[in-house]
Amino acid sequence: MRPVLILQHEPAQGPGYLLQCLREHGLDVELLRPDLGDRPPAYAGDFSGLVLLGSDHSVQDHLPWIARERLLLADALRLGRPVLGHCFGAQQLARTLGAPVHRNPRPDIGWRELWITPAARHLFDGQDRLLSFNWHHDSFQMPPGATRTLFGVHNLNKGFALGPHLGLQSHLEVTDPGLRAWCAQGRAELAQCHGPTVQTEQEILADLPERLARLRRAARAVYHHWIGHLDRRPVFVRPRAA
Template identity: 50%
Template sequence: MQPVAICRHDAAQGPGYLIDFFEAHAIPWRLFAVDAGETPPTRAGEFSGVVILGSPASVNDDLSWMRREQALLRDAIRLERPVLGHCFGGQLLAKTLGAQVRRNSVPHIGWGRVLVTRFDEAVEWFGARRELELFHWHFDTFEIPRGAKRVLFGTYCMNKGFAIGPHLGLQSHLEVTADSVRQWCRSDAEDIRLHRFASVQAEADILANLDARVTALHRLADRVYGRWISRLPGRTRLIVPVLPHTRPRGGESWGERLLRA
């Protein structure tokens, strides 16, 4: 099986629990530490899937490494290699699919509930629960790309997640660990201090009951990540139930159709 490409952009926003999950399920992976000077690939053919993690940058900054990652995502979509975007990664996936990314009305930092939509795609990814508690740390928001379905929405940010075919874009984080949340609070303390909104939790509130919150988050991540890896080429699809995705009329692949839309 080919490895999953993981693009990291900030030491405090590493793959965290995702690596534990991959190791437990024998999923090979390769990390591209963009924040440490590594160059992300532009071709997806040697990877079974692509994961884009968070970043303190905006997707609208149009930096060279972002252009490379967009090329990687376009190629992954064309080849139907599943893409998973966490926060910045969800925004970059949305932008690659033609949707706009803009400043959210307020920053959203800390633990907060989101609601699961009633689309079949949302149930496939998140199960029957209507309300989830996720970890958030973002200033921008994405529009829902054409052809995708909103799967999560929230109070402070309407678009918290979208799904299209085997691809999932999240405006939140499933991968954080208790240690990475503490590190994030230390490294980006100014984000909390300078933005006094109801949507921004104090550090003490973020760290309250942290171990229990992270444990619950990882139970949800097990389902989401399990569904995602079930779509990787060469992977047996027996981890979670998945509704079939038929090919569009005319013989086009999903990837070809998405790039044409």
């Protein structure tokens, strides 16, 4: 069957726990780094689904690879290939669907309790709250026709669903090594950001086993739901003429 295409944009923001879930389902994965020069394909039909991960960049940045990603997203939407966006990836998806993306008054960095809307609780194993990890400066508006899945105290739009497509303004994919690497990479940013919406590195890394266990329960449910929508039709290779 067709592989799942993952677009990663930062060394410390890899697919993490999502990759484990994909492998549990026996799915092949192709991973590209557009920020390092990998060119996103123009045709989404070669993949069963598309995943976009986080980035230190903004969707407002005028970079060729960001524009090319949106062309690929538009093709995935046209073909009905399921899209899963995390943070920057969710903003890319929202913008491709016609929703504005704007700068927040304050960055949102650290662990947050989010509320799961009644319409989305089936995605999160029936839970009504989600302990999520966040690191973002921008937020999206709700795309036309989408259903809000998550909301928080500091950000109303923390997640949406539209058919098989999911946008998450948070990180469900994080792992212990990944978070430690991310904090190390982002120490200068953490030193400059202060206020009620920003946690320190020590606060972020506190009680990680318990926090990640809670996060993984919700992440597993969401990921397995999204995986269930993937195009699993086999790829037939036309035999060459003798």
